[in-house]
Amino acid sequence: MKQHIEELLKTVCLQCMHQGLLQRRELPDFSVIAPRSKEHGDLATNIAMLLAKTEKKPPRDIAQILVSQLEGRSDQVEKLEIAGAGFINFFLKHEAWHEVLHQIAEQGDRFGASEEGRNRKVMVEFVSANPTGPLHIGHGRGAALGDALARVLSFAGYEVVREYYINDVGNQMQNLGRSLYLRYLQILGHEVAFPDGLYQGTYLIDIARDLLHECGSTIAQMPEHDAIVLCTQHAAKVILDGIKQDLELFGVYFDNWFSERTLFDNNSVQKLLEHFRAAGLAYEAEGALWFRTSQFGDEKDRVMVKEDGTTTYFASDIAYHQHKFERGFSQIIDIWGADHHGYVPRLAAALRAMGQPDSALQVILVQMV
Incomplete structure (x- = not known):
């Protein structure tokens, strides 16, 4: 409905310019908004005040010119009113909103969508x-x-x-793999120190238990470097899978x-x-x-x-x-x-x-x- 009123105002202004009722040859950057109070109608525009300077007339006089041309132009408008310094207030018929209801029913979840970002x-x-x-x-x-x-x-x-x-590169990943490797060894009964700079979370103990159940003690028999690489890959996959599951539960994809x-x-x-x-x-x-x-x-x-x-x-x-x-x-x-x-x-x-x-x-x- 706002777009309908904007187009109506543009058409009337251009006709007034053509007929010599307005001297300006370009449309001002006017606005159509919903007034704060329903006493001032359903929609209102400031176009008359924006035309006042170039027309060298009081805004209310310009508003009167526009209203005289707007009368009877739309079967959606019940009445027009000039208010304040020169606002034009539009009071719409109840039937004006019925078409919007039909659009909502037809478009469903797409009602209100736009093409503002098309091809971007x-x-x-x-x-x-x-x-x-x-x-x-x-x-x-x-x-x-x-x-x-x-x-x-x-x-x-x-x-x-x-x-x-x-971010699956860098020191944090090496520390992750070493953290899991040490937790794995601890569960096997090895006496190993666990430095403060590694990941302390109990979630790694759970991952280490699952890794032991899956691979047994074979990882402990591997060269330390190879074992840490394997632990890094395993921990990253398990944690990332958990992140994906949490986000899915949250409705984020x-x-x-x-x-x-x-x-x-x-x-x-x-x-x-x-x-x-x-x-x-x-x-x-x-x-x-x-x-x-x-x-x-x-x-x-x-x-x-x-x-x-x-x-x-x-x-x-x-x-x-x-x-x-x-x-x-x-x-x-x-x-x-x-x-x-x-x-x-x-x-x-x-x-x-x-x-x-x-x-x-x-x-x-x-x-x-």
């Missing part, structure tokens, strides 16, 4: 908890927000992909589960580092490889490859976001915990360095209350 691909990446332990309430908050946002964007016509980024490891398997990270070197965006200092993020809005340059030759999370994260754009997404939305607020400028700087507009990435921070 948007990725919403959310939750993305490390597969080193169960989800907690903070992850649940991010899951609810990400899922709701993805649904709204889909309803608005965007082509939305929900993605979960699996993902279109894609993207493994960080694939960025190394297909050399995406290495190619990115080589590109930065060739473009003069990276330099070596103090035995490490640095990215010139300070030239693109970050407070300082950032390390991509450490002294020991291992890449930082930042390096793989840049490669990951570059991969998102290569998949054709025009808008990327990341939902992170508030503890990552300091990470936003450096990632934005990296994408800026790669030629992406600032509007291409939006980071939403979730704060526990």
Whole structure:
């Protein structure tokens, strides 16, 4: 109905301009809103006040011109009224709402949907908890927000992909594998120390018991390195399966589960580092490889490859976001915990360095209350 009144006003204004009743030749950016009080009708517009300056007439005089032309134009309008400084109030017939009811019945769950985002691909990446332990309430908050946002964007016509980024590379995974390995040995009766820096959760004891039931004592007979690799893979799979089950129970689903490891398997990270070197965006200092993020809005340059030759999370994260754009997404939305607020400028700087507009990435921070 609001759109009907907007179109009605546009038609009448253009006719008034053509007839010489209005001098202006362009429509103002007027609004049609629902008044706060029902005494002022169902809808109201400020168009007369916006025309007053160019017409050099009081807004109420302009409103009178428009009302005289609006009378009888729509079988949906019961009466028109000029109020205040020059508002035009529309009182609609009861029958005007009946068509909307028919539309609701016909369109069902699609009523109110739009095509605002047609032909635009948007990725919403959310939750993305490390597969080193169960989800907690903070992850649940991010899951609810990400899922709701993805649904709204889909309803608005965007082509939305929900993605979960699996951080399955780095020290946290090695610590996970070692933690499970030591718990496994403890259950077998071995006297082993359990360092404070490893994962202390009792969930690993449960996983270790299941692993012992499945494999017996064979893992204890393997070389330690091989045993830890096996334990890492096993723990990550069990934990990730549990995460998926929890999210499914919560009613949250993902279109894609993207493994960080694939960025190394297909050399995406290495190619990115080589590109930065060739473009003069990276330099070596103090035995490490640095990215010139300070030239693109970050407070300082950032390390991509450490002294020991291992890449930082930042390096793989840049490669990951570059991969998102290569998949054709025009808008990327990341939902992170508030503890990552300091990470936003450096990632934005990296994408800026790669030629992406600032509007291409939006980071939403979730704060526990």
